[in-house]
Amino acid sequence: MTAVVAIIHAGLAAAWVGGMGYSLFVVQPKLKRYFGPDQEGRExxxxxxxxxxxxxxxxxxxxxxxxxxxxxxxxxxxDHDHDHWWIHAIKAVLLLGASGIFWYVSWRHWPQRVFATAAELPALQRRLVVLATTMLGLTGLAFALGVLAANV
Known part of the structure; x- marks a missing residue:
């Protein structure tokens, strides 16, 4: 049973990390290149x-x-889980941080972006890259810690 839950857990985490990476490093740059100066079309x-x-x-x-x-x-x-409880604690904090950024992006950043003027868009687009990169770093590190916790 533990192995099945671990596979589901790791698969879900990999989906989140992979989806963010794909968006950040594939979709967003292609949209920028495709639309060029056409900010309205890109948005x-x-x-x-x-x-x-x-x-x-x-x-x-x-x-x-x-x-x-x-x-x-x-x-x-x-016994090994009790010895390495701190790995799970750090992982939880990282995922909470990433979830907080996701909340901010979803309920604050996107509404700002939807109603932004053309002059405001470049700064909002740069902010999203910073936020998405930070969220990807946090989730990626949490994923790595999960692998570490499973192998120590």
Whole structure:
């Protein structure tokens, strides 16, 4: 049972990390290149691509959290988990930080971007790159710590 939950947990985490990486390093640069100076067209297509994804990601984050807690509960009898509890604590803090950034991007940044003037868009686009890169770094590090915790 533990192995199945671990595979689900790792798969969900990999999906979140992979989706962010793909968006940040493939989709966003291609949109920028394709639309060039046409900020309005780029923003319109970006909004279409992002539309409806907020609650899917919230569900993904929730499923990662639930499967993580289930893993800890299933493994509570193993001595190595007690010795390395700090890895799970750091992982949880990293994922909470990434979730906080996601909340900010979803409920603060995107509304600002939707109603931004053409002059405001470049700064908002740069801010999103910083936020997305930070979120990717936090989730990637949490994923790596999860692998480490499983192997120590």
């Amino acid at each position: 319109t297509l970006t909004a279409v691509i992002a539309s409806g994804n907020r609650w899917k990601v919230v569900g993904l984050i929730g499923a990662i959290a639930v499967t993580g807690v289930v893993l800890l509960l299933l493994d509570h009898d193993h």
